[in-house]
Amino acid sequence: MTNFDTQHLLDIARSSAQRAGQLAAEMRADGISVESTKSNRLDIVTQADTAVESLIRKGLAVARPDDGFLGEEGDPSDGTSGITWVVDPIDGTVNYLYGSPYYAVSIAATILEPDGRRRTLAGCVFAPELDAEYTATTDQPALLNGRELYVDDQVTLDNALVATGFPYDHGRRDRVLAAMSGLAPKIRDFRLNGAASLEICAVADGRLNAVFLWDLPIWDYAAAALIATRAGARVQGGRDSPRTPLLLAAHPLLADTITPHLKEIS
Structure with a gap:
């Protein structure tokens, strides 16, 4: 398997998530509305979902033009590098629509395993209105705003x-x-x-x-x-x-x- 620079991938994920989170926050401050629904009336898409995903997709295409893309709102694209970016432009869309700060941009650099599953090499989850940036790579620890995280291991x-x-x-x-x-x-x-x-x-x-x-x-x-x-x-x-x-x-x-x-x- 090709060796990938996970720090490089994480840097791209972080910068993309920061720009996307800023756009999402600005669009909500300006006022957003439901653009369409997907599976049913509860599964909504806002104007911001599509705009934020477009921003991320264009940025990734510039930074890594040979990579694939799999996003929630747009059509997937195959790449030739072995990396596919898996993106949720606004996770928690209903929260976002209703004014809750509990939403996030999620960006992951993944590879396809022989069994057909995707394995994430680097990922960033950024909640702009909570000022919370979660990150990790396969060879680096999980961090929240630079602080290392450990799951609670004493809970019954x-x-x-x-x-x-x-x-x-x-x-x-x-x-x-x-x-x-x-x-x-x-x-x-x-x-x-x-x-x-x-x-x-x-x-x-x-x-x-x-x-x-x-x-x-x-x-x-x-x-x-x-x-x-x-x-x-x-x-x-x-x-x-x-x-x-x-x-x-x-x-x-x-x-x-x-x-x-x-x-x-x-």
Whole structure:
């Protein structure tokens, strides 16, 4: 396999995310509206989603013209370098639309493994209105604004703060509700924050102990999963997993404890 300069890739991801986050914040300050919907009326696209993705895509094409691109809003493109950038221009679009600061730009440099899964080499999740920049590479630690992160390794199930979210498909929400109902008496509490990348990163920095999310697109977790993993979490499943579309991020011991309770939605 070709050796890639992960620091170079991370530098590009960081600078791209900073520019994109600035544009997203400026557009929201100026006022934004829903541009279209995707799978249903809940799965919205704002004017900012498309503008921010376009900005990222153009910048990456200048910096690394031979790379591929996979974004949430536009058509994918193949490259010749072996690197594909997986981008969510605004993760937490509903939060963004409603004025919550809990949204982020997610950018990951990935390669395709022989089994068809994507492996992230470098990733950045940037929340402009929280002034939070999460980063990691395969050979560097997870950082939050330059501070190294470590997943909380002393949490038992009864003391766990767990996050989840509902899929846009109403027909699949009963599975999540069933899992929440089963887990609720066994854990400390639930959180539903509405931005998957930030919730996975929160496991890395100890603000959450676990997160499980159903049928999550890869652009929502490509960068964050690497960040959580480099902080010591286990991230298992996801839409590109051959085993289950249910993604779980937690310390390995806590993940082993929670997993049996999630079988009904896997």
